[in-house]
Amino acid sequence: MSKNIKIDVHHITRVEGHGNIVVDIKEGNVNKIEWQVPEAPRFFEAMVIGREYHEVATITSRICGICSIGHTFASLKATEAAMGIEISDLTKNLRELLLHGETLQSHILHVCYLVVPDLLKVNSVIPLIKSHTDIILLVTRLHRLANELCEIIGGRTTHPIRARVGRFSMMPTKKELEILKKRLVESVDDLKKLAEVVKSLAGGIPDFTRETEYLSLTNDKEYAFYEGECITNDINTPLHVDGYKNMVNEFVVPQSTAKYGKFNRESFMVGALARYNNNYKQLPSLSASVAGMLGLDGVNYNPFMNNIAQVVECVFAVERSIEIIDELLQTELKTEKKEINIKAGRGVGAVEVPRGILFHEYEYDENGICTNANCVIPTNLNHNNIQLDFEKYVKENLAIGEKEMGFNLEMMVRAYDPCISCSTHFLNIKFK
Amino acid sequence: MGSKPKVAFFDFACCEGCQLQIANLEEDVIGLTNLVDVVEFREVLTGSAPEYDIAFIEGSITRKEDEERIKDIRERSKLLVAFGQCAVSGGINRLKNNRESLDQVKKEVYGDSYNMPHLETFPTKGVDEVVKVDFHIPGCPIDKNEFLRVVKAIALGKAPSIPNYPVCIECKLRENECLFDLNEVCLGPLARAGCGAVCPSNGVPCDACRGTVNNPNQNAMHEILEKYNYTIDEITRKINLFGVKPEVKK
Ligand code: SF4
Ligand code: SF4
Numbered sequence: 232m233s234k235n236i237k238i239d240v241h242h243i244t245r246v247e248g249h250g251n252i253v254v255d256i257k258e259g260n261v262n263k264i265e266w267q268v269p270e271a272p273r274f275f276e277a278m279v280i281g282r283e284y285h286e287v288a289t290i291t292s293r294i295c296g297i298c299s300i301g302h303t304f305a306s307l308k309a310t311e312a313a314m315g316i317e318i319s320d321l322t323k324n325l326r327e328l329l330l331h332g333e334t335l336q337s338h339i340l341h342v343c344y345l346v347v348p349d350l351l352k353v354n355s356v357i358p359l360i361k362s363h364t365d366i367i368l369l370v371t372r373l374h375r376l377a378n379e380l381c382e383i384i385g386g387r388t389t390h391p392i393r394a395r396v397g398r399f400s401m402m403p404t405k406k407e408l409e410i411l412k413k414r415l416v417e418s419v420d421d422l423k424k425l426a427e428v429v430k431s432l433a434g435g436i437p438d439f440t441r442e443t444e445y446l447s448l449t450n451d452k453e454y455a456f457y458e459g460e461c462i463t464n465d466i467n468t469p470l471h472v473d474g475y476k477n478m479v480n481e482f483v484v485p486q487s488t489a490k491y492g493k494f495n496r497e498s499f500m501v502g503a504l505a506r507y508n509n510n511y512k513q514l515p516s517l518s519a520s521v522a523g524m525l526g527l528d529g530v531n532y533n534p535f536m537n538n539i540a541q542v543v544e545c546v547f548a549v550e551r552s553i554e555i556i557d558e559l560l561q562t563e564l565k566t567e568k569k570e571i572n573i574k575a576g577r578g579v580g581a582v583e584v585p586r587g588i589l590f591h592e593y594e595y596d597e598n599g600i601c602t603n604a605n606c607v608i609p610t611n612l613n614h615n616n617i618q619l620d621f622e623k624y625v626k627e628n629l630a631i632g633e634k635e636m637g638f639n640l641e642m643m644v645r646a647y648d649p650c651i652s653c654s655t656h657f658l659n660i661k662f663k
Numbered sequence: 664m665g666s667k668p669k670v671a672f673f674d675f676a677c678c679e680g681c682q683l684q685i686a687n688l689e690e691d692v693i694g695l696t697n698l699v700d701v702v703e704f705r706e707v708l709t710g711s712a713p714e715y716d717i718a719f720i721e722g723s724i725t726r727k728e729d730e731e732r733i734k735d736i737r738e739r740s741k742l743l744v745a746f747g748q749c750a751v752s753g754g755i756n757r758l759k760n761n762r763e764s765l766d767q768v769k770k771e772v773y774g775d776s777y778n779m780p781h782l783e784t785f786p787t788k789g790v791d792e793v794v795k796v797d798f799h800i801p802g803c804p805i806d807k808n809e810f811l812r813v814v815k816a817i818a819l820g821k822a823p824s825i826p827n828y829p830v831c832i833e834c835k836l837r838e839n840e841c842l843f844d845l846n847e848v849c850l851g852p853l854a855r856a857g858c859g860a861v862c863p864s865n866g867v868p869c870d871a872c873r874g875t876v877n878n879p880n881q882n883a884m885h886e887i888l889e890k891y892n893y894t895i896d897e898i899t900r901k902i903n904l905f906g907v908k909p910e911v912k913k
């Protein structure tokens with residue numbers, strides 16, 4: 232066994248954004264284990280100040296391309312809360328549907344382009360085009376379907392056009408919805424195959440657990456994505472999203488341009504596994520059975536299983552989208568006109584995006600000009616948890632040597648699906 | 664350039680929504696790999712190369728270290744393409760330059776910790792404000808088909824063409840009702856086409872995310888503003904949303 236381990240991975244690949252991992256162990260003593268986020272800070276909270284209320288979501292959507300739909304909704308909800316604007320059931324349904332489209336496209340992209348290469352121990356998805364053509368084509372189909380959903384409902388796959396303050400600027404046609412539904416129903420076979428593939432590779436998931444606090448939205452009606460209150464395994468009663476600051480407690484650290492967070496413990500986790508742990512009892516039949524098949528049978532403390540929870544949520548996104556489309560098909564789809572009563576106020580909006588719970592908060596003056604903003608990004612919320620997972624993992628696995636440890640630490644970061652561009656950006660391992 | 668140019672992708676401060684459009688090409692991405700040899704793409708593969716025939720740059724330059732990195736990439740690349748409005752003009756990131764001071768900006772985001780050295784930032788720049796850029800692909804996000812066209816042209820040694828006429832033309836071709844008639848201010852008369860007027864076609868005014876046409880016909884804009892009773896200030900305010908310098912004269 233090597234007593235000295237030096238890992239120095241600068242800019243971890245295959246995650247979005249930039250991050251570094253530094254591990255320095257001498258004679259079995261740990262000098263340094265550090266997860267660093269050196270990505271260029273972007274200052275969105277300052278960029279929206281002075282802009283009109285209807286421009287704010289257009290701006291904050293650009294925090295992250297992959298989660299642009301979620302950012303748009305957190306933003307619109309915060310603006311609507313600030314001005315007391317109510318939305319119709321139709322608008323709510325369309326938003327929820329669009330959000331599931333985003334979850335599906337993001338999870339598919341992550342699991343297949345980033346995680347599967349790890350489990351097969353290859354350096355990218357590119358060699359898989361030749362060696363695993365069937366899987367790649369299947370993934371491409373699911374990814375395209377998710378994108379089409381986003382385009383039909385949002386007007387564009389990334390940075391949705393139609394989602395506006397209080398309304399949608401244009402409706403899908405019934406015909407479009409019927410075709411979409413048919414394709415979603417047909418995609419269930421592909422999803423099952425995908426689950427089989429992941430199951431066959433699941434042996435490559437490292438055996439590691441560290442119990443932490445899991446933070447997500449929750450509501451009585453369903454496995455929460457679009458709305459709800461905040462819950463964790465350390466509190467009994469859900470808390471209103473308005474009080475998010477007391478839950479996320481962001482702080483600045485020297486090794487990161489992204490802010491970190493903690494609540495009842497030293498750190499917490501957000502994202503698919505957190506949602507699953509808090510709300511798994513509400514999963515409908517198909518998603519629940521896929522969870523069982525993939526070894527998720529209730530609360531799970533292995534952060535690598537976040538990827539498995541993402542596969543389960545792909546199935547959920549499709550199951551739930553079909554239900555919503557059925558409801559929409561019973562509704563008159565007429566573009567709504569909305570008079571906005573501009574007024575001064577402060578509001579918080581929260582939604583679950585692929586990587587976890589997301590909060591936006593704004594303050595507006597009486598002319599609807601933004602005077603204050605705060606965006607709390609899920610990837611940031613996980614940084615602290617990644618650091619603590621690293622510490623435990625390295626100490627427990629000194630025997631595996633530099634190469635495998637470096638690989639597994641990178642894989643652990645990728646398991647969190649960090650979108651570092653949002654949290655500023657992320658990944659580099661330095662084994663020093 | 665050899666038969667299969669070596670290409671690399673790099674990102675700076677941005678949302679990575681533009682490289683997502685490349686992923687969204689789906690099977691066409693595979694087609695693209697027949698045309699070019701992707702040697703570096705951090706989000707997609709592990710690995711790097713010393714030199715490139717074409718470097719694609721996404722994102723804006725906002726720090727000293729970014730400036731050094733882009734200069735180094737430029738030195739190692741035969742051609743350099745800025746794709747997405749962040750890279751082209753600074754895009755949405757340029758909004759921070761409009762604020763009174765960067766210290767104020769940092770304080771608003773990081774509070775009392777704003778002075779920590781790793782949070783250093785300077786005014787947002789487009790890539791061509793730092794190094795020579797051979798081709799620009801505008802848009803926030805880029806249009807994936809336009810991207811494909813541009814890459815094909817470059818790989819074949821041709822100069823790609825980007826439309827130099829206003830979004831209004833594409834909008835009228837699609838027979839949309841003009842949003843000015845619905846009491847909205849739209850930048851279509853000045854904005855550079857190429858997106859298929861996607862925003863007005865979805866009922867939302869154009870914000871000129873692709874920048875303005877060269878020598879925009881300002882008289883046309885003035886006429887429209889007069890006709891619908893708007894002031895030029897409303898245009899200048901709106902037009903800096905995507906880092907476009909207001910070229911409209913008062
Ligand atoms: S141009 Fe727009 S979509 Fe592209 S990276 Fe920049 S913010 Fe994202
Ligand atoms: S002003 Fe806008 S809505 Fe009107 S024709 Fe031009 S692009 Fe279309």
Ligand code: SF4
Nearest residue numbers: 858862869870871872
């Ligand atoms: S319509 Fe205007 S804002 Fe929309 S994509 Fe085209 S140029 Fe950009």
